[in-house]
Amino acid sequence: MALLEVKNLTKAFGGLKAVNNVTFSVEKGEILGLIGPNGSGKTTTFNCINQFYSITSGDILFKGSSIKNLKTHQICQRGIGRTFQVVKPLARMTVLENVTASSFCRVNTIKEAQKEAIRILEFCNLTKEKDKLAKSLPIGGRKRLEIARALATKPELILLDETAAGLNPSELDEAIELIKKIQNSGITILIVEHIMKVIMSISDRIHAINFGQTIAEGTPQEVANNPAVIEAYLGEEYAQD
Amino acid sequence: MKKNNLTLIILGIILLIFPLVIRSDYYQHLIIIAFMWVVIGSSWNLLAGYTGQVSFGHAMFFGVGAYTAGILFTKLGISPWWGMMFGGIASMMIGLFVGWVCFRLRGPYFALATLAGGEIFRLIATNWESLTDGMVGILIMQTFRSKIPYYYVALALAAVCVYSIHIVMQSKWGYYFVSIREDQDAAESLGINTTLYKNISLLISSFFTGMAGAFYMNYMAFIDPQVVFSLHYISIMAILVGIVGGVATIMGPAVGAFVMVGVQETFRSAFFGLAPKWISESHALVFGLLVIFVIMFLANGIVGDWSKIKRNVFKIKAPG
Numbered sequence: 001m002a003l004l005e006v007k008n009l010t011k012a013f014g015g016l017k018a019v020n021n022v023t024f025s026v027e028k029g030e031i032l033g034l035i036g037p038n039g040s041g042k043t044t045t046f047n048c049i050n051q052f053y054s055i056t057s058g059d060i061l062f063k064g065s066s067i068k069n070l071k072t073h074q075i076c077q078r079g080i081g082r083t084f085q086v087v088k089p090l091a092r093m094t095v096l097e098n099v100t101a102s103s104f105c106r107v108n109t110i111k112e113a114q115k116e117a118i119r120i121l122e123f124c125n126l127t128k129e130k131d132k133l134a135k136s137l138p139i140g141g142r143k144r145l146e147i148a149r150a151l152a153t154k155p156e157l158i159l160l161d162e163t164a165a166g167l168n169p170s171e172l173d174e175a176i177e178l179i180k181k182i183q184n185s186g187i188t189i190l191i192v193e194h195i196m197k198v199i200m201s202i203s204d205r206i207h208a209i210n211f212g213q214t215i216a217e218g219t220p221q222e223v224a225n226n227p228a229v230i231e232a233y234l235g236e237e238y239a240q241d
Numbered sequence: 242m243k244k245n246n247l248t249l250i251i252l253g254i255i256l257l258i259f260p261l262v263i264r265s266d267y268y269q270h271l272i273i274i275a276f277m278w279v280v281i282g283s284s285w286n287l288l289a290g291y292t293g294q295v296s297f298g299h300a301m302f303f304g305v306g307a308y309t310a311g312i313l314f315t316k317l318g319i320s321p322w323w324g325m326m327f328g329g330i331a332s333m334m335i336g337l338f339v340g341w342v343c344f345r346l347r348g349p350y351f352a353l354a355t356l357a358g359g360e361i362f363r364l365i366a367t368n369w370e371s372l373t374d375g376m377v378g379i380l381i382m383q384t385f386r387s388k389i390p391y392y393y394v395a396l397a398l399a400a401v402c403v404y405s406i407h408i409v410m411q412s413k414w415g416y417y418f419v420s421i422r423e424d425q426d427a428a429e430s431l432g433i434n435t436t437l438y439k440n441i442s443l444l445i446s447s448f449f450t451g452m453a454g455a456f457y458m459n460y461m462a463f464i465d466p467q468v469v470f471s472l473h474y475i476s477i478m479a480i481l482v483g484i485v486g487g488v489a490t491i492m493g494p495a496v497g498a499f500v501m502v503g504v505q506e507t508f509r510s511a512f513f514g515l516a517p518k519w520i521s522e523s524h525a526l527v528f529g530l531l532v533i534f535v536i537m538f539l540a541n542g543i544v545g546d547w548s549k550i551k552r553n554v555f556k557i558k559a560p561g
């Protein structure tokens with residue numbers, strides 16, 4: 001049984017089907033990359049998985065049971081953490097307070113929550129910034145803070161939405177390393193990423209969508225050579241060459 | 242940390258011996274009213290400052306607390322001191338209802354509902370004469386002739402309120418409240434039941450505000466709808482106490498309460514009789530100017546901007 005199963009997921013905004021009958025599953029322990037051009041429905045898929053949006057039709061199973069009737073916070077408590085593409089730091093709290101607030105998902109005392117937060121900050125290489133206000137972090141730090149907060153809720157599955165966007169090359173290597181570290185710690189990852197270097201090097205499998213519909217799925221190699229994917233990314237002419 | 246504790250202990254001792262040293266009823270009265278505002282301001286601050294749910298109608302909770310104590314006494318003969326407990330609980334029930342209606346929605350619904358709620362309760366208290374005696378108000382016998390017992394009750398209530406909020410803010414609840422204020426969507430995605438925790442914050446806030454209202458009933462021995470459900474004397478004043486002292490700080494509303502009661506009294510009494518009488522008519526205007534001043538120069542309130550105040554005052558004093 002897959003850890004997460006997305007079954008015939010459809011999400012419509014008025015007449016627009018941002019996600020249209022998409023089916024995929026994420027196996028325990030793997031990194032599944034979700035790719036597609038701008039506006040193809042990747043973030044919407046994430047928002048449906050954690051019920052940030054209610055889904056129009058289809059189903060989402062986590063560890064075999066449907067989660068589509070749960071509330072967003074209950075899904076986090078079940079074990080799905082997420083980051084936001086447009087980062088949402090708790091601006092006027094320090095980095096440590098941000099992560100501590102998340103740690104309370106699993107523990108009740110401030111002592112335990114802080115201890116866990118400090119461990120996570122170390123893991124995400126944010127220890128030096130722990131007393132800074134979240135709003136004072138540069139974008140690289142904010143992206144890592146997004147990940148740290150999601151990790152602090154002790155997820156079994158983490159959804160990473162473009163956590164490498166806007167990073168410089170050295171930060172990018174750090175981000176790749178961090179994602180691998182997360183996988184090694186036993187957490188399953190569903191990741192959306194535009195930067196091909198990142199997605200191709202870390203994904204075990206890739207699921208590609210365009211206009212809300214699946215166009216390919218397979219190993220990074222297979223997907224990179226798939227004509228439909230090349231067409232979606234580079235236009236029709238290139239595919240015919 | 243140590244220095245702070247020492248300051249608090251000294252402050253505590255001063256407050257404890259104050260009514261024994263300063264025998265004037267007038268000054269004791271002002272401090273009692275200030276204590277009451279510490280409670281209301283701190284409660285408002287928990288909800289608006291820390292949790293980000295701005296209430297424009299804390300008069301609703303204050304008035305319900307006051308009327309609960311008053312009605313229980315006039316109708317059932319229950320001591321209005323018990324009424325302090327029941328007043329808090331009754332306000333909490335109102336809070337529960339308001340929260341249940343508003344907190345599932347996003348946006349300005351809560352602010353608007355509290356604004357309307359205060360007015361609705363004022364109208365109910367005015368028109369339900371068989372229960373409230375309407376515009377006539379409720380008059381009871383004061384328990385004590387001296388102000389000193391009231392002083393200590395008010396001090397205890399203020400201390401318990403501020404200390405409780407301090408404890409809450411250092412717990413899981415406090416972290417959740419601030420997370421909700423900062424970003425409700427992020428909070429929800431991080432496992433926080435935002436609806437539940439907004440309600441918890443509102444319940445604590447309405448409980449203490451209701452107790453303050455019931456205390457007012459006991460102390461003043463007279464209430465009417467125009468006073469205890471007043472938009473500007475209670476609801477707006479609660480906001481002013483919060484922002485002048487400093488929102489989202491523990492001691493801010495306490496400082497704000499003393500400053501605002503001082504300002505209010507100074508103008509009400511036309512600078513203690515030294516200024517022309519018309520000054521006292523302009524106190525609403527002065528409140529407005531004060532808010533503009535605070536927002537422009539002390540956006541974080543007196544406590545929030547304390548280091549800035551110290552720096553600037555020091556600079557003025559330093560020669561050269």
Ligand SMILES: Nc1ncnc2c1ncn2[C@@H]1O[C@H](COP(=O)(O)OP(=O)(O)OP(=O)(O)O)[C@@H](O)[C@H]1O
Binds near residue numbers: 036041042044085
């Ligand atoms: N809340 C919303 N209301 C209406 N339309 C929306 C909403 N959210 C997304 N959409 C639309 O759904 C489509 C898919 O958007 P989505 O954000 O999922 O794309 P994406 O694949 O994440 O793109 P990007 O790579 O730019 O992040 C777009 O056409 C977008 O305009």
Ligand SMILES: [Mg+2]
Binds near residue numbers: 042043044085
């Ligand atoms: Mg997106």
